[in-house]
Amino acid sequence: MKRSGPLYTLLAGLALGLFVLSLNATTGEGTSSYGDAPAASASPAPSTPASASPSAEPSASPSKASPTRKDRAKTSYAGRTDDDSSAISISVRGDKAIAYFCDGRTKESWLKGNVEDNGEMKLSGKHGAKLDGRLTGDRVRGTTTIEKRPYGFTAKKAVKPSGLYRATTEVRGAKVDGGWIVLPDGRQVGIVRRDDKPSAAPPIDPESGAVTVDGDRLTARPVVP
Template identity: 70%
Template structure:
């Protein structure tokens, strides 16, 4: 009985050693499985393509810019509204002669616009102005149109008034002068003044609203 104590102690120590070895082996296997495996890497998600916004030239035309001025002989006015690579122009003498023209603008600023009855405009946009020539009824008119700051620019109003088709065009020059023609069933006459701040105008007693022209 006196020898049982040391034996129990020996057996207990052996059992404890076996348990410790088992735990170490298990821990070692787990550690090896992590240590031997390649480090986990996080693959960055593919970056999304940049969202195109309304201000991006590749997604939509740029903001509209207007130009207005007089012909070299000071007998008429010319206004050109440009947006992206498109342009609309209006030639008007304020009495009976007018023409609406439209076309494209090249990367170098050159433009060639066309209208009814063979009307043509050729010009070049540079240094915040357009220098060119308008040909109306086989007559050329040289012109220079400078960048127009609102309320200067090009306006138009169309409506039915007392059974007549109304089509009016206005050029508001940088100095505040206005040149325009209103056609009643295609008959031209001098246009009444518009309020360039609001576009309000009265034609034959009827209130209309002239709006800025956009290509």
């Protein structure tokens, strides 16, 4: 009986050691889990909302926009009617415009009026002549009505010497009034009236405007509103 005492003491010591080891293991696992928590809860870098980017909105094409008044400081447009029977030229300065319709034989008309901020223009002339058009980009598209007949047309921006010219003077006692349209391809369409009698106009020199009418040398000048 006296020998069993140390055995009990040894067993009690082993049990106590196992308990301490178990407690340490449990405490170590808890410390590890808390250390991982901050990494798991880190927020991703914020992304820029789609609505915050103004460049995502498409912009209007410059070629389709109506030129501003500043851009229309002094510009001419020239072209043909849709049926290719006549020519038309429009000279624009700011919010004012002058147009000339001419078939190169006997029919012509001068028209004038205003140009709105959106490029729309409504011009009028003698004998009920009118022009309704819109300036968009580098051209004017519209319809002109001459002697109650409508003509659709497209006039593109003219680069000198293309454009609209006119000469008004008196030659040998007769009043002379001539109008010329110089098209982008170099062709000319014009009418000269002598005491209000129309006939095909002789060609001008687009560089100088020089033209000879009934043997007299005249100068046709660009038309500006």
